[in-house]
Amino acid sequence: MKGPGDRFDGWTSVAVALTGGYLLLVIWPLVMVLINSFAGGGEFSLAGFEKFFSSRLYYGTLTNSILVTVCVTVLALVVAFPLAYFMTMFRIGGSRSIQMLILASMMSPPFIGAYSWILLLGNNGMITKFIEDTLGFKPPSIYGFAGIVLVLTLQLVPLIFTYLMGAWRTIDVSLLEASESMGITGWRRAVQVISPLLWPTVLAGSLLVFVRAFADFGTPMLIGQGFRTVPVLIYSSFVGEVSIDKSFAAAVSVIVIAVTLAVFLLQRYLVSRRTFSMTALRSIEPRRLPGWRGVAVHIYVYGFLTLALAPLVVVVFSSFRKTLYGQLVDGFSLDSYVDSQRDILRYVGNTFGIGITALIILVVIAVLVAYLTVRRKGALSGTLDTMTMVPYVVPGLVIGIALVTAFSQGPFMLTGTFAIMVIALAIRRLPYSVRSTTALMYQLNPSIEEAATSLGASKFRTLVRIIIPALAPGILSGAILSWVTIITELSTTLFLYNTSTQTLSLGIYAEVIRGQLGTAAALSTVLLVLTMLSLILLMKLPGGQKELRV
Amino acid sequence: MSYLSVNNATKQFGESFKALNGISVAVERGEFFTLLGPSGCGKTTLLRSIAGFNDLTSGEITLGGANLRVVPPHQRDIGMVFQDYAVFPHLSVFDNVAFGLKPRKVSAEAIKARVAEALAAVRLDAMADRLPAAMSGGQQQRIGLARAMVINPQLLLMDEPLSNLDAKLRIELREEIRDIQKQVNIATIYVTHDQEEALAISDRICVMNAGRIEQIGTPQEIYGNPQTQFVATFVGTLNFLNAGAALDAMLGQLNLSAAAAKSWAVRPEHLDLLVDGAPTSDGATLSGMVSKFTYLGREAHLQVETEVGRLVVQLANPGMAATKAVGETVSINVQPSAPMAFDAEGRRISSKG
Ligand SMILES: Nc1ncnc2c1ncn2[C@@H]1O[C@H](COP(=O)(O)OP(=O)(O)O)[C@@H](O)[C@H]1O
Ligand SMILES: [Mg+2]
Numbered sequence: 001m002k003g004p005g006d007r008f009d010g011w012t013s014v015a016v017a018l019t020g021g022y023l024l025l026v027i028w029p030l031v032m033v034l035i036n037s038f039a040g041g042g043e044f045s046l047a048g049f050e051k052f053f054s055s056r057l058y059y060g061t062l063t064n065s066i067l068v069t070v071c072v073t074v075l076a077l078v079v080a081f082p083l084a085y086f087m088t089m090f091r092i093g094g095s096r097s098i099q100m101l102i103l104a105s106m107m108s109p110p111f112i113g114a115y116s117w118i119l120l121l122g123n124n125g126m127i128t129k130f131i132e133d134t135l136g137f138k139p140p141s142i143y144g145f146a147g148i149v150l151v152l153t154l155q156l157v158p159l160i161f162t163y164l165m166g167a168w169r170t171i172d173v174s175l176l177e178a179s180e181s182m183g184i185t186g187w188r189r190a191v192q193v194i195s196p197l198l199w200p201t202v203l204a205g206s207l208l209v210f211v212r213a214f215a216d217f218g219t220p221m222l223i224g225q226g227f228r229t230v231p232v233l234i235y236s237s238f239v240g241e242v243s244i245d246k247s248f249a250a251a252v253s254v255i256v257i258a259v260t261l262a263v264f265l266l267q268r269y270l271v272s273r274r275t276f277s278m279t280a281l282r283s284i285e286p287r288r289l290p291g292w293r294g295v296a297v298h299i300y301v302y303g304f305l306t307l308a309l310a311p312l313v314v315v316v317f318s319s320f321r322k323t324l325y326g327q328l329v330d331g332f333s334l335d336s337y338v339d340s341q342r343d344i345l346r347y348v349g350n351t352f353g354i355g356i357t358a359l360i361i362l363v364v365i366a367v368l369v370a371y372l373t374v375r376r377k378g379a380l381s382g383t384l385d386t387m388t389m390v391p392y393v394v395p396g397l398v399i400g401i402a403l404v405t406a407f408s409q410g411p412f413m414l415t416g417t418f419a420i421m422v423i424a425l426a427i428r429r430l431p432y433s434v435r436s437t438t439a440l441m442y443q444l445n446p447s448i449e450e451a452a453t454s455l456g457a458s459k460f461r462t463l464v465r466i467i468i469p470a471l472a473p474g475i476l477s478g479a480i481l482s483w484v485t486i487i488t489e490l491s492t493t494l495f496l497y498n499t500s501t502q503t504l505s506l507g508i509y510a511e512v513i514r515g516q517l518g519t520a521a522a523l524s525t526v527l528l529v530l531t532m533l534s535l536i537l538l539m540k541l542p543g544g545q546k547e548l549r550v
Numbered sequence: 551m552s553y554l555s556v557n558n559a560t561k562q563f564g565e566s567f568k569a570l571n572g573i574s575v576a577v578e579r580g581e582f583f584t585l586l587g588p589s590g591c592g593k594t595t596l597l598r599s600i601a602g603f604n605d606l607t608s609g610e611i612t613l614g615g616a617n618l619r620v621v622p623p624h625q626r627d628i629g630m631v632f633q634d635y636a637v638f639p640h641l642s643v644f645d646n647v648a649f650g651l652k653p654r655k656v657s658a659e660a661i662k663a664r665v666a667e668a669l670a671a672v673r674l675d676a677m678a679d680r681l682p683a684a685m686s687g688g689q690q691q692r693i694g695l696a697r698a699m700v701i702n703p704q705l706l707l708m709d710e711p712l713s714n715l716d717a718k719l720r721i722e723l724r725e726e727i728r729d730i731q732k733q734v735n736i737a738t739i740y741v742t743h744d745q746e747e748a749l750a751i752s753d754r755i756c757v758m759n760a761g762r763i764e765q766i767g768t769p770q771e772i773y774g775n776p777q778t779q780f781v782a783t784f785v786g787t788l789n790f791l792n793a794g795a796a797l798d799a800m801l802g803q804l805n806l807s808a809a810a811a812k813s814w815a816v817r818p819e820h821l822d823l824l825v826d827g828a829p830t831s832d833g834a835t836l837s838g839m840v841s842k843f844t845y846l847g848r849e850a851h852l853q854v855e856t857e858v859g860r861l862v863v864q865l866a867n868p869g870m871a872a873t874k875a876v877g878e879t880v881s882i883n884v885q886p887s888a889p890m891a892f893d894a895e896g897r898r899i900s901s902k903g
Contacts, residue, residue: 445634445636447632447633447634447636448636448637448638448639450601450603450623450630450632450636451630451632451636451637451638451694451697452638452649453602453603453623453624454601454623454624454626454628454629454630454698454707455624455629455649455650455653455697455698455701456624456625456627456650456653456654456701457624457649457650457653458624458653459624461653465649466638469640469641470638470639470640472640
């Protein structure tokens with residue numbers, strides 16, 4: 001007979017089931033990639049790795065990637081720090097709208113940014129043509145290294161910015177007043193007092209930027225041209241531009257994961273050496289900055305905003321232009337929408353069908369894992385928690401490869417199905433969802449659960465009637481953010497779709513590659529509208545603004 | 551057999567630490583039973599093992615004669631009131647209180663009536679539709695109380711329900727808890743570390759220390775006749791008397807003796823100041839010099855250096871005239887009933903030889 005104190009209960013079964021499912025759907029495919037990377041022609045070989053390090057053509061992509069990623073991370077930090085500092089310390093006209101718009105620019109798919117900078121500064125770009133026509137010379141090319149860094153920096157500044165804004169809210173004014181009373185003000189105070197307090201946040205944000213920039217596939221694919229990064233190499237060797245070499249693609253994937261993991265562990269180590277927690281009794285009140293300095297600050301903030309929003313404006317504008325053989329020409333029309341309306345409907349339908357299914361699965365799993373890690377601390381839930389973090393260091397493209405490798409033969413034939421799209425998207429977002437839900441769960445008073453139990457509620461009733469409703473506002477805001485990242489995800493699903501499961505972002509990518517710029521712009525506009533509507537919904541939720549972490 | 555009985559309960563955390571070390575208590579129907587002890591002595595652990603939130607390492611718990619340890623917590627039918635209120639933040643006051651009635655298959659009408667009655671009892675009837683988030687601590691705890699009572703449980707457990715409230719509200723609410731408990735007549739185990747609260751509210755008190763029971767008794771027994779040195783110091787305060795010729799002389803004068811006595815002590819409120827310095831017939835007199843005077847309104851504490859050591863004398867209703875200056879010489883009267891003797895293990899022993 002089992003006593004009530006015995007911890008084997010419904011929750012243990014849930015933990016076992018989740019662990020089993022996760023092992024099957026995530027760990028096993030990744031292990032397959034690992035095995036493939038060491039297997040050439042059916043036996044152990046290092047051929048894939050040898051090939052990678054034998055030619056500059058291949059290992060050069062790694063140095064390219066690292067160069068791009070380091071530049072983007074540093075630049076993003078350099079741009080975002082003053083931005084967050086100004087927004088916190090000084091009164092900026094339209095501050096709330098600015099924050100909302102910065103968030104919107106972060107949430108738009110990165111490859112749309114790449115694509116619209118091509119529309120602006122590409123060979124046939126609007127600005128390029130304007131300069132050529134009026135000034136008579138060709139402006140420097142947007143393709144290659146500079147373009148990738150520009151697009152990714154603009155894309156990722158908002159990410160660090162939201163992190164910093166969140167951290168700033170936890171700094172108590174009294175700390176600033178104390179340093180002021182000791183004669184430390186202005187920039188000296190920003191560097192000596194504020195920066196150390198923000199250090200853990202800066203590290204966390206930088207890691208995220210690093211991971212995103214390193215794994216990004218759409219941007220270098222569209223704007224990189226000859227400048228190839230590792231994800232582009234993985235893609236081309238996996239789909240076989242020259243020849244299909246799956247063990248080579250696997251080896252490169254393993255190298256990418258190793259680099260990301262190393263950076264991840266380094267960040268962990270750096271953060272663990274200085275952990276402290278703060279809560280502000282009195283947050284910083286922005287003050288008016290008069291004179292030329294006020295003007296300068298406004299120029300900085302609005303200047304960034306203009307650059308960040310330019311791609312979005314360009315895309316929407318382009319979608320209403322006339323096209324000829326896919327190229328944008330003078331004059332306006334709705335042809336881009338009308339001609340591709342059937343595709344648009346199909347893409348939107350797939351985006352909603354696949355996206356919402358993935359979202360529901362994601363939320364359910366995140367709640368269960370969060371509950372297990374917070375309330376049922378133990379070996380099993382600890383393992384589960386660690387395992388759910390794995391996709392964090394695995395680029396989307398590699399998750400795609402892993403799923404294709406594992407589920408294109410044998411007992412689980414899933415490629416090309418609705419299910420594999422859902423699984424891929426849920427896996428991609430799971431680390432973020434689990435983290436944010438776990439944080440929510442930690443805030444829930446444990447005695448609330450015991451109260452429900454003492455009143456006669458079973459475990460299931462307690463979960464459904466108490467825990468989930470009490471966390472609902474936070475879960476909902478998190479779900480909306482997940483939704484936005486799911487509908488804008490590209491690289492994870494790139495190897496997994498077919499025409500019946502093609503989503504909006506996959507459609508945009510396909511149209512850009514086919515050179516149908518008008519259709520691509522129309523689809524991008526639809527995706528942007530969906531994204532904006534979701535964000536507006538998020539803002540309308542009670543406490544929604546607080547949850548703006550990605 | 552008692553209504554609730556806990557027999558020889560132990561609870562071990564980790565390899566060697568015993569949070570409960572052989573606890574046995576028996577609670578009768580309708581009784582208000584209090585667990586009193588310093589923080590960390592195991593009160594919550596005992597309460598939670600009765601509620602079923604943690605299981606004992608060994609021992610028995612029976613309720614109404616049935617073994618409670620095999621019943622899962624949500625089927626134990628035991629109401630619980632929490633220190634941090636634990637109100638459901640997303641449910642209205644009404645729904646909070648009604649929560650426990652729904653799985654009990656009570657009809658909608660009956661739920662309405664019973665919740666209304668419970669809310670009236672805790673004086674929250676006007677707030678039934680509000681959400682608890684914005685309510686004060688006292689109001690939230692009233693919800694907790696109504697919620698635990700309304701299911702008409704077999705037993706009511708309260709874990710320091712008042713310790714997050716301010717002093718005035720604490721006194722007000724403890725009177726209410728006491729009255730309501732007597733009305734509904736549900737056996738209640740109440741946990742507190744506040745001796746005054748325990749004395750005010752309980753039918754019986756169980757004083758705990760380091761996982762063991764020191765003494766079980768009515769408030770009068772616990773305060774007036776403490777069986778251990780721990781109980782005497784935890785419930786009230788003690789002046790310990792220095793051993794020596796002066797103490798022997800005083801005990802002789804009072805006709806007291808205890809061969810096994812390791813220490814002698816006397817409560818500040820059992821000492822009196824002699825106004826004229828004239829000895830009374832049945833007491834001993836100690837004289838000494840005032841080293842501190844603390845005025846507390848209802849009472850004043852006078853610290854006096856005497857031959858048997860430093861004594862604190864409690865003066866009730868100190869008027870202006872009662873004020874003493876440091877350095878003043880005073881005489882203290884000790885009645886024969888005042889000194890208590892404790893043996894080497896801290897057990898109370900007879901002071902009459
Ligand atoms: N889950 C636990 N694990 C380890 N030690 C515990 C646990 N719960 C309580 N303890 C320890 O048991 C002792 C008694 O705790 P508790 O019953 O909460 O005391 P009280 O309620 O009287 O303040 C304390 O020393 C506490 O640290
Ligand atoms: Mg306690």
